[in-house]
Amino acid sequence: IEIPRNMWRGLVPQLLHAISEKKTKDQLKEACFTTLGYVCEECPNQLQAHSNQILNAIASGMTKDQRNGKIKLEATRALANTLPMVKKNFNVPKERQLIMQMIFSASQSPDPMVRLACMQCLEEVARSYYKYIGGFIKNIYELTSNAIKKEGEDIAKQAIEFWTTVCEEEIDIQLEAKELEGKRQPQKQMFGFVKTAAPKLVELLLVCLTRQSEDPDDDTWNVAEAAAVCLQRIAQNIEDDVVPHVLPFITKKIRDQNWRFRDAATIAFACILDGPSKQKLSGLVKQAFGVILKHMEDGQQHVKDSAAWTVGKICDELPETISAEILPRLMHSLRRGLSETPKVANHVCWAIHNLAKEVKIVNNTSALSKYFRGMVEQLLVTASRADADHSLQHSAFEAMNQMIYNAAPDTYPFIALLVPELLKRLRTTLQISGNLSQHQLTRIGNAQAQLCAALSFSIVKNPQQNLQYMNHLMEYLIRVLRQPNSVAHEEALMCISAVARCTGQRFLNYMKVLQPFVMRHLRDTQSYKLCSIATGLVGDISRALEIKIAPFCNEIVEELMRNLQNGDLDRSVKPRILNCLGDIALAIGGHFERYLQWVMKLLEDASEIDFRDDRDDFENVEYLNILRESILESYVSILQGLHDDQKEGLFFRYMDKLVAFVVRISNDPDTDSMVTRAACSLIGDLARLLGHKNQKVKMFLLNNAQFKKIIADGFNSQDDETRKQADYARKTLQGLT
Numbered sequence: 001i002e003i004p005r006n007m008w009r010g011l012v013p014q015l016l017h018a019i020s021e022k023k024t025k026d027q028l029k030e031a032c033f034t035t036l037g038y039v040c041e042e043c044p045n046q047l048q049a050h051s052n053q054i055l056n057a058i059a060s061g062m063t064k065d066q067r068n069g070k071i072k073l074e075a076t077r078a079l080a081n082t083l084p085m086v087k088k089n090f091n092v093p094k095e096r097q098l099i100m101q102m103i104f105s106a107s108q109s110p111d112p113m114v115r116l117a118c119m120q121c122l123e124e125v126a127r128s129y130y131k132y133i134g135g136f137i138k139n140i141y142e143l144t145s146n147a148i149k150k151e152g153e154d155i156a157k158q159a160i161e162f163w164t165t166v167c168e169e170e171i172d173i174q175l176e177a178k179e180l181e182g183k184r185q186p187q188k189q190m191f192g193f194v195k196t197a198a199p200k201l202v203e204l205l206l207v208c209l210t211r212q213s214e215d216p217d218d219d220t221w222n223v224a225e226a227a228a229v230c231l232q233r234i235a236q237n238i239e240d241d242v243v244p245h246v247l248p249f250i251t252k253k254i255r256d257q258n259w260r261f262r263d264a265a266t267i268a269f270a271c272i273l274d275g276p277s278k279q280k281l282s283g284l285v286k287q288a289f290g291v292i293l294k295h296m297e298d299g300q301q302h303v304k305d306s307a308a309w310t311v312g313k314i315c316d317e318l319p320e321t322i323s324a325e326i327l328p329r330l331m332h333s334l335r336r337g338l339s340e341t342p343k344v345a346n347h348v349c350w351a352i353h354n355l356a357k358e359v360k361i362v363n364n365t366s367a368l369s370k371y372f373r374g375m376v377e378q379l380l381v382t383a384s385r386a387d388a389d390h391s392l393q394h395s396a397f398e399a400m401n402q403m404i405y406n407a408a409p410d411t412y413p414f415i416a417l418l419v420p421e422l423l424k425r426l427r428t429t430l431q432i433s434g435n436l437s438q439h440q441l442t443r444i445g446n447a448q449a450q451l452c453a454a455l456s457f458s459i460v461k462n463p464q465q466n467l468q469y470m471n472h473l474m475e476y477l478i479r480v481l482r483q484p485n486s487v488a489h490e491e492a493l494m495c496i497s498a499v500a501r502c503t504g505q506r507f508l509n510y511m512k513v514l515q516p517f518v519m520r521h522l523r524d525t526q527s528y529k530l531c532s533i534a535t536g537l538v539g540d541i542s543r544a545l546e547i548k549i550a551p552f553c554n555e556i557v558e559e560l561m562r563n564l565q566n567g568d569l570d571r572s573v574k575p576r577i578l579n580c581l582g583d584i585a586l587a588i589g590g591h592f593e594r595y596l597q598w599v600m601k602l603l604e605d606a607s608e609i610d611f612r613d614d615r616d617d618f619e620n621v622e623y624l625n626i627l628r629e630s631i632l633e634s635y636v637s638i639l640q641g642l643h644d645d646q647k648e649g650l651f652f653r654y655m656d657k658l659v660a661f662v663v664r665i666s667n668d669p670d671t672d673s674m675v676t677r678a679a680c681s682l683i684g685d686l687a688r689l690l691g692h693k694n695q696k697v698k699m700f701l702l703n704n705a706q707f708k709k710i711i712a713d714g715f716n717s718q719d720d721e722t723r724k725q726a727d728y729a730r731k732t733l734q735g736l737t
Helices: 011-020 026-042 045-062 069-085 093-106 112-128 130-150 153-179 193-208 223-253 259-271 278-295 301-317 327-337 342-358 369-383 390-405 409-431 438-459 463-482 489-523 528-564 573-607 618-644 648-667 673-689 695-703 705-715 720-734
Strands: none
Touching: 011 026, 011 045, 026 045, 026 069, 045 069, 045 093, 069 093, 069 112, 093 112, 093 130, 112 130, 112 153, 130 153, 130 193, 153 193, 153 223, 193 223, 223 259, 223 278, 259 278, 259 301, 278 301, 278 327, 301 327, 301 342, 327 342, 327 369, 342 369, 342 390, 369 390, 369 409, 390 438, 409 438, 409 463, 438 463, 438 489, 463 489, 489 528, 528 573, 573 618, 573 648, 618 648, 618 673, 648 673, 648 695, 648 705, 673 695, 673 705, 673 720, 705 720
16 A cells, blocks of 8 residues: 555665665564565566665575575565566566576475475566567476476476466467557567477376366366366467377377276367367367267266366367267257266356357257257256255356247247246245345345346247236346345346337336436446446337437436546446447437537547557557447437437537547557448448538538548458448448539
8 A cells, every 4th residue: 555655665675674684583584575575566566666676685585505495485486476577677688597597596496385486486487578488498398397297286287387378478479460460560479489399298288187186076276177278278379280299199098998098088188179270170079079978977077077078168169060960969968967966067057058159040940949948947957956056056047048048939939938937936036034144145146146137038039928027027126126235236137128128118117116226326336337237228228218218318318427427437338328328319319409518528538538658458459449339339329319300400510520530540550340330330321311411511521531441441341241331331422422
């Protein structure tokens, strides 16, 4: 607290003095190193000026001459925490060499805790200084490979973690290069350390996969799990090149008599499913699928668990390999797997979710339709199992909801029967009373959230048939919202959105009782997710009620504008607010005139956001595109709403700022296809709705080179909808000539 506020300036100098003072007792020195490490970890930016002194102090604690093992340990830990803040030193070759030598020297300590801390240092070096590890990679490989082969669990895990971190750095570099292709050079250079190390490194990791815990329900992070994660990252990093390193092990061991090898081979197979091309993997998956399904009935629990996870990965990554011939056997294995231990059943739920997500609907049916009723009923049973923890309950409902979401029309009659059953279960949770513990309240809240989500997906499948249930459903949802601090509020609000979409203008019947809850969550900007969902709900209600929402708008619009200007509200909510204001404008048409001046000013202010000095952060670029898309869509909605009541002339006074915004977008190399699409849509609407009514606007639209450029960019997009909007803009402009 103090240091970021430029207080307690003497703390670090006092620590450094105590460490350097010969008379300082060892116990105090040890404490000073511990404190120094924590301070450097928490306040790196404020301690840059002390980096030389800090490194010198740490070096004194890590020297070979340091006989006190506890001091050496705390000094090494302090180095791990300090590394991110010593960029100035690490950029200097001589100093970089000294820092790495400190780590290599300490790694030979007889104390395993010091060796573990050295591995943590290496991981931090990989994360913070990837571009520099090439000069040390041979020593690092030797050190980490020996640790993986010979050290105990903790050190071996940390050595594996080093390579996982290198993989993640290289994956990020490749993603950045792909994102920036044709725009500018990426900041970081790819050196391919993992690809070079892969032949021997993968061999080590495959051996580690056989070091499973004896207890299949033991969730302790172990070497086998660390190796599996690292192998996944290697596959994502070097893609097709990983297959030759892993395939011989899978082929040889997947039917092995020793369960450890069967399990390891199954896990290895799953680990390489994300990364290599589908062409490389499809044939392998088809060959192995039968064996994997058989392993789901293995006598060893570990193998069952791994097989279920592998099936989930196949359904997620390569669903096209599931042929009509294998599907009946797969569905039988999945339904049977739901009765296995909670851990296996969890993986099975994930597999069902992934399978349902990818199913294709043709002629009102799908490949899963014949299994739909039985599987949904079994998932409900699974969610109600006496031994089902929150994770399994959640997974079972997630799988069921995905099945309902992607259900073919020939399953709708059963979904109609499911709605009253879900309502009954929701009502039951609301009737539970008494002196309940926090754990019980949370469990009830989780159940309510899952049921609300299931109802959201179910009622929209056949809205007319489900109208008979809406009064009861809204009654229960309001009761959920009345419960304080309920974890179900998010899902309840989203379910109300579904009700609005189903009932249309009939939703007006619920507005009087609902509005206080909507306003409460719009004002709760600390709970930004709830605030965001409530904002989305207002948009759905606007589309449902249309002009009938007008009497409720003053309070809502005022709060939305206040939230838009709130600097403390999470920025992810702001685009949703802009879209919501557009929905309101479209709903109430010319009545939006009363808010127009203030909303347009907010849109103009939002359009000035640029992040020009911080474009290297991809999150900023992504957010900027989302924000700009929402601004453009809001302009479109406002213009269309005003036009519906012949008030589009009110839009003319805002044209200069709007055009300047579109020009800025056109010139921005980071503009994505979604923004281009929205810009083309706006240009088309300006031409269609205003071009014939104002000669100045007409000539400007026809002669603006940047408008023509953004339309051309739209035609060059890979996105069909963007090209469609570009064609709309071009044709409407041609219509002005």
